[in-house]
Amino acid sequence: MTVQMLSIIGAVVAVAVGSISPALAEGRAVAATMEGIARQPEAADSLSRTLFVGLAMIETMAIYCLLVALILLFANPFAR
Amino acid sequence: MNHSPLQTAILFHVGIVPISRTVVTTWGLMAVLSVASWIVTRSFRVDAGGWQAMVETVVAGIEEQITALLNRDAAPFLPLLGTLFIFLVVANLCGIVPGVTAPTASIETPAALAAIVFLSVHFYGVRMQGLGGYLKGYLKPNPVMLPFNILSELTRTFSLAMRLFGNIMSEEMAVAIILAMAGLLVPIPFMAFGILVGLVQAYIFSVLATVFIGGGIGAIKK
Numbered sequence: 662m663t664v665q666m667l668s669i670i671g672a673v674v675a676v677a678v679g680s681i682s683p684a685l686a687e688g689r690a691v692a693a694t695m696e697g698i699a700r701q702p703e704a705a706d707s708l709s710r711t712l713f714v715g716l717a718m719i720e721t722m723a724i725y726c727l728l729v730a731l732i733l734l735f736a737n738p739f740a741r
Numbered sequence: 742m743n744h745s746p747l748q749t750a751i752l753f754h755v756g757i758v759p760i761s762r763t764v765v766t767t768w769g770l771m772a773v774l775s776v777a778s779w780i781v782t783r784s785f786r787v788d789a790g791g792w793q794a795m796v797e798t799v800v801a802g803i804e805e806q807i808t809a810l811l812n813r814d815a816a817p818f819l820p821l822l823g824t825l826f827i828f829l830v831v832a833n834l835c836g837i838v839p840g841v842t843a844p845t846a847s848i849e850t851p852a853a854l855a856a857i858v859f860l861s862v863h864f865y866g867v868r869m870q871g872l873g874g875y876l877k878g879y880l881k882p883n884p885v886m887l888p889f890n891i892l893s894e895l896t897r898t899f900s901l902a903m904r905l906f907g908n909i910m911s912e913e914m915a916v917a918i919i920l921a922m923a924g925l926l927v928p929i930p931f932m933a934f935g936i937l938v939g940l941v942q943a944y945i946f947s948v949l950a951t952v953f954i955g956g957g958i959g960a961i962k963k
Contacts, residue, residue, distance in 0.1 A: 707809070714952060717945040721900045724907035735745035 664740045672730035679726025686719045746910050749847050767844045770831055799827070803947075810951045811960045817869075818954060821861055825854065826947040833909055833939030837932060843939070846910040848902075855902035858950045859894070866957035878959060901949055908942045 694712045698705045749761040781792050789797060803823045807815035829845065836843035844850040866875040879890045912935045919928045 710806075710810070710948065713941070713945055714948055717904060717949060720908075721904055724900075724904050727907050727911060728903055731747060736747050 664737070668733040668737050668740060672733040675726045675730045675733070679729075680723045683719050683723040687716055690715055690719065746846070746914060747848060749849065761847075761849075762842060763844045763847045763850055766835070766841060767832070767850060770828070770835060770844070774828065774831060806948070807951055810948065811955045811958075813960055818865070818951070821857075822947055822951055822954075825858075825950060826943055829854075829905075829943035829946055830940060833943050834936060836909070836913055836939070837936065843909055843913065845905055845942075846913045848906050851902040851905040854905070854946070855898045858901060858953060859898040861950075862894075862953050862957035865954050866959075869958040874959075875957070878957075897949075897953065901946065901953075905942055905946055908938055912938050 690712060694708050697708050749763055751759045752762050752765060753760055781796050785793055800819075800823060803826055804815045804819055807818055807822055811818070832845050832850070833843055835841050836846065863875070866878070869875075870878070879887055912931075916928050916931050916935060919931055
């Protein structure tokens with residue numbers, strides 16, 4: 662296998678595996694916020710603000726995986 | 742896909758300084774925003790007209806959000822955070838205009854904005870708490886946490902830039918790939934989703950900048 666083939670496989674695995682746990686975590690966060698809003702609709706404003714910040718934090722993990730995939734595909738230091 | 746998203750397209754050179762497409766777009770946006778704000782704010786009256794009412798709604802909305810996050814007067818932070826939010830909304834959404842690439846879709850613009858946020862955290866922290874009080878904040882809750890506090894300053898700035906870049910760039914790339922596969926009309930729902938992503942990312946970037954500044958001035962417990 663050449664370095665190019667390995668990098669493509671690496672990029673695919675990085676994005677595919679790396680987005681599993683952020684997806685689960687975001688689902689849990691949204692579900693918990695929904696429950697909170699359903700119980701206490703007057704807290705919806707501050708809850709959704711906190712939710713957005715939290716989702717951004719969780720999403721960072723998936724974005725890092727995307728970045729690793731991009732570096733493997735476009736700026737691979739070994740495939741020269 | 743022959744164009745790497747990690748590289749920037751150079752349009753022309755001024756002397757030895759290369760001018761990229763991103764820089765041209767950013768300066769264009771700055772010109773548009775400056776002229777638009779000058780025109781709108783030129784003739785403010787007590788009985789607000791349509792444009793004035795819109796501007797007042799936007800500014801009051803941003804001020805309300807900052808006050809709710811920081812639990813204190815938003816006036817010192819409003820210029821920076823309001824400009825950041827308005828610029829990000831326009832910059833994220835200008836990719837819809839044919840022939841224009843969103844400047845936040847290349848890595849320099851988010852990195853520069855995150856660097857501005859990074860520096861302003863220290864600026865506001867020192868200004869509000871004094872140098873000693875601000876530096877003491879790094880020793881909380883325990884002096885053992887000092888390396889971690891410093892490390893988190895750096896990593897959160899990095900992730901702030903990467904989050905904006907990754908979201909906007911991947912959105913544009915997804916639209917480009919779908920366009921290459923399916924052509925007419927099919928990319929439109931994805932572009933509509935891109936508008937949502939752009940607005941949400943502008944909001945998230947501004948909220949996180951507010952939270953970081955709030956941590957720096959001690960309004961929000963880290």
